[in-house]
Amino acid sequence: MILDLHSHSIASDDGRAKVENYCKWIRKKEVPIDGFVLTEHRQFDFAGDYAALARDFDLTILKASEVETEYGHVLVFGVTPALTERFDFGAIGLPLVRVIEESQHHGAIAVPCHPGRTKVGMCAHIETLGVPDGVTIVETLNGGSRGSEDESAQAMAAQLGYQGVGGSDAHIVSHIGRCATRFPAPVRSETELVEALQAGEFEALSWK
Template sequence: MILDLHSHSTVSDDGRAKVENYCQWIKRKEIPIDGFVLTEHRLYDDASDYRSLEDQFGLLILKASEVETEYGHVLVFGVTQELQAAFNFSQINLSLATVLEESERCGGIAVPCHPGRPRVGMCAHIGTRGEVEGVRTIETLNGGSRGNENEQAASLAARKGYARIGGSDSHIVSHIGRCATRLHAEVRDMNELVASLKEGGCEAVKLEDRAWIPES
């Protein structure tokens, strides 16, 4: 099963894509993907309900969040009301340790994203702040990465033995599905996605010539 685990809609302050338009694009361009996760910036979108779009387009559409910590940005899957009460999603200087611990405590999982990116990726901060305990998975393929940012992330994953995910980090319609995650198990909802990620049953893949290619 292939899911794009990192995308933004107009709910994010810098998102320019409506969710319906993502669905239309995926179908029109025949992108071989089973669904995507909306990881809105610094918030969890309680209000939106995409079930009718799921039915209409035959896609799985899940909701998560991208928060900001002293080690950079972090995707949080399995957001609950309890987790939203545990820390302020809108703050830009959250403690990564807190985000990791609270996510686990509340049944979710936190995944540092684009770790090779300057300033907002984990690699840039390990040298000054030290290694991070509690990370089990990182995003090693990000569709918005430049230069060798994805390679840095892959090196970190190899060195630390982290599981790997991929996501497009799309903010506009045509970027959805540039990178994604192959899940070893079928998932039907966020609980099953979190379980799959915690088991490490995932790999980062990128789309080339209409086929999913593992990261090199």
């Protein structure tokens, strides 16, 4: 089971892709993924219902969020209505440790993304803020990375013992699936995704 864990639709301010067109693109171009996770910026898209699209295209379409902390951007998988009451998803500079702890308490999991990117990635902040508690997984392959950003992420993950996932960070249709994550068993829901991440059996992949 291969899922692109990081993508944005028109629900994000800088997203330009309709979810249906992601689906069409994956099938038309035979992108080797079985689904994707919508990680809209600074929000959780409660309104979006993609069950019909998922069925029509035989894809797994899940929803998550990309929030912004003092350590950079963080994907939150397994978002629940109760979790969105615990901190302001729209805020800039949320405390990472709080995001991690609140996520854990609500059955979710927080994963710092593109950590090798300056300012919005975790690597750059560790020198000044120290190693944050509670991180277990980071995004080591990101479809939008430039230069050696992914290498920096992988080096940090190796040094600190984090596991790595992959996601395209697609903002336009044709970028979906450039990076993804392979799981050993099917993942059909947000709950199963959190369980699969907690189980720790996955592998980051790239087709860049």
